[in-house]
Amino acid sequence: MRDEKGMDVTPPRMERPHTGRRRNEAARRAILDAALRLLTESDGTPVTVDAIARAAGVGKQTVYRWWPSKGAVLLDALIDQAGQEVPSPETGSLRDDLHAFITATFDGAQRPPSAPALRALVREAAHDVHLAEMMRAFTATRRAALQDLLARGRDGGELPEDADLGLIIDQIYGVFWYRFLLGHAPLDHAAADRLTDSVLRGPVS
Template sequence: METERPKVGRKRSEAARKAILRASLELLRERGYGKVTVDAIAERAGVGKQTMYRWWRSKADVVLEALTEEARVAIVDRDSNDLESDLGAFLKATFRLLNPPRALGPVMSGLMAEAQLDPAFGARFGDYIAWRRKSLGAIFQRAAERNELSADADIELLVDMVFGAMWYRLLLDRPISPKFATSLARTATRAARAQKS
């Protein structure tokens, strides 16, 4: 999944891009989403503000790209041949990204709010969400192929259940712990297997 970017200006310097994404994550952890500005990111990264606006449309787009890069590294899908184990590993990796020290849970909430206010950004954030849904859906799909659940199981509904529980806790600032990951994986596995006739 790639976030959409403006197609204007010079080719991006990879070193500058990494400095900007690193600076944005540092500032987000220090100040929170609402208090971070493009000016502050540019200053921390040692680049001009105009450089950032050549490459991204808004602060939200910079943050979304930083979040995407973090997720690519932090959330690695694994196939252990067991639905509950795979779900637990996926959720624990996801929750580690949201909790300290990475502490990107409040950032996700900020991006969700931004997506409600800016339809153009909302579409790009929707692409990120669709990418994460596809990754989770693949875990259920593999289970269906192993006959752990019925071949016609409602995978979209199962994904809604898992991510719905995560987002509910995230938006209400309730704990998203490893214990919750284990419990949610167990509950989702039972629900998935209950669909098997």
């Protein structure tokens, strides 16, 4: 059994309320806070579970009792901090909705402490199948939101009937991740403006 974040929240047993000591909420918070701090301060070297446990003043087993892997802790810490959803706006204009979506995406990833933590998380995901799958699921929900937004615009006649929405989505998230991970070009508001116009109208300025 897993909650909306993919975390394990299976109760110890069905049909028996609970016996014994309860989960220490302070320890949970300390672990998430320590994980986020280490993720944020990571200078490229991987964040270790020992370091998280030590920084949280917690035994390593307490981490593994509540999370299935290191990646799960890191992802949970980042989601916890992100405050969740970027709302999908509905202004009635495809151009405005899309521009708001792209700007929010760029801003959300750009502002500290998200940026270094997210980069560190991607590095971890490269070697952690478990974490990679969780991130794939998380990003799929964002792609779906963008798909809805574009489909509304197409139905409203602001995009050709046979427009390739999947390609537009991949152009937007492709540019985002490519620039975010390589860091060779900015993800500022000017870039969001130009990307919005480019995917809707081509390279005309």
